[in-house]
Amino acid sequence: MELVDESKLDLSGQCLKKIPKIPNAESASKVTELHLDNNDINRLENISQFPSVVELSATHNALIRMYPIVHLRHVVRLDLSHNQLVNIEGLKELVHLTHLNLSCNKIKAIEQLRTNTLLEQLDLSENAITAISNISQLAKLRKLFLHRNLINQLRHCEVYLPITLETLTLFKRRVAVLARSRQTVSPWPTHPAGEVPDRDMSAQQPKSPVRT
Numbered sequence: 040m041e042l043v044d045e046s047k048l049d050l051s052g053q054c055l056k057k058i059p060k061i062p063n064a065e066s067a068s069k070v071t072e073l074h075l076d077n078n079d080i081n082r083l084e085n086i087s088q089f090p091s092v093v094e095l096s097a098t099h100n101a102l103i104r105m106y107p108i109v110h111l112r113h114v115v116r117l118d119l120s121h122n123q124l125v126n127i128e129g130l131k132e133l134v135h136l137t138h139l140n141l142s143c144n145k146i147k148a149i150e151q152l153r154t155n156t157l158l159e160q161l162d163l164s165e166n167a168i169t170a171i172s173n174i175s176q177l178a179k180l181r182k183l184f185l186h187r188n189l190i191n192q193l194r195h196c197e198v199y200l201p202i203t204l205e206t207l208t209l210f211k212r213r214v215a216v217l218a219r220s221r222q223t224v225s226p227w228p229t230h231p232a233g234e235v236p237d238r239d240m241s242a243q244q245p246k247s248p249v250r251t
Contacts, residue, residue: 045069048089051076058085071113075100081123083107097122098140105129120144120162127151142166142184149174164188164208173199182206 048070050059055078061067067088075097083102087110089095094116095108102122106129108114116138124144128151130136136155140162149163149172160182168188173195174180180201186208200207 047072047074049074051078053078055080057082060085061088064088086110108133130155137179148172152177170194171196171199175199175201177201178203180204184208 045066046069051074055075057080058075068091070089071091071093073089073092073095075095077099078097079101080097081101081103083097083105084107086107090110091113092111093113095111095114096116096118098118099121102119102124105119105124105127108117108119108129109132111117112132113135114133115135117133117136118138118140120140120142122144124141124146127141127146127149130139130151131154134154135157137157137159139155139158139160142162142164144166146163146166146168148170149168152158152161152174153176156176156178158177158180161177161180162184164184165187168185168190170190171185171193174183175198178201180203183200183204183206188209190209
C-alpha cells in the first residue's frame with residue numbers, strides 16, 4: 040500500500056482480490072485520488088470508505104459490477120476499463136462526473152447516464168453495444184468513443200446525440216457528425232494492428248478531415 044500523500048492512494052499491481060479495509064477511517068476519508076489498477080478485484084467492496092474520491096482508476100481487474108460506485112458522489116474522473124462489466128450502473132448520484140472510461144468490457148447498451156449531465160468525454164469502445172441510445176441530455180459531451188463495438192448504422196443520430204458533440208468514433212468507419220455549426224466527416228485515425236487509442240482520457244484526439 041502506497042500512500043503518496045494524504046490525498047493519493049496507490050494500490051495498483053498488488054494481486055489484490057478485494058479492496059482492503061483501511062484501519063484509519065479518517066485517513067481513508069481524505070483520499071481524493073485512488074488507483075486500483077492491475078489487480079484481480081471482482082467487487083468494489085469497501086469502496087465506500089473513500090467518500091471524498093474525485094479520481095478513481097480500477098483498470099485491468101475482474102470487475103463484474105460497478106454499482107458500489109454510487110457511494111463516490113464527488114467523482115469527476117472514473118476509469119473502469121479492461122474489466123468484465125456487462126451493465127452501466129451506479130452513476131445516478133455522480134452528478135460531477137466529467138470523464139468516464141468503460142472501454143474494453145462487455146457492456147451491451149448505453150444507459151443509466153441521464154443525470155450525468157456534466158460528462159465531457161465518454162469512452163465505451165471495445166464493448167458489445169449494438170446501437171446508439173438517446174443521450175441528447177448530455178449537453179456538455181464533446182467526445183464519444185464507440186469504436187470496436189457491434190454498431191453498424193447511425194439511425195436517429197441527429198436526435199440521439201447532443202449538439203455539443205465534436206467527435207464520434209467507430210473503428211475503421213467514416214462517421215459524419217458532429218458540431219452542427221461545421222458539418223465534417225472524420226475517420227478514426229489509423230493505428231497499427233492490435234493497437235487501441237491512448238487511454239489517457241484527458242488527451243486530445245487528432246482530427247483529420249477526409250479528402251473527397
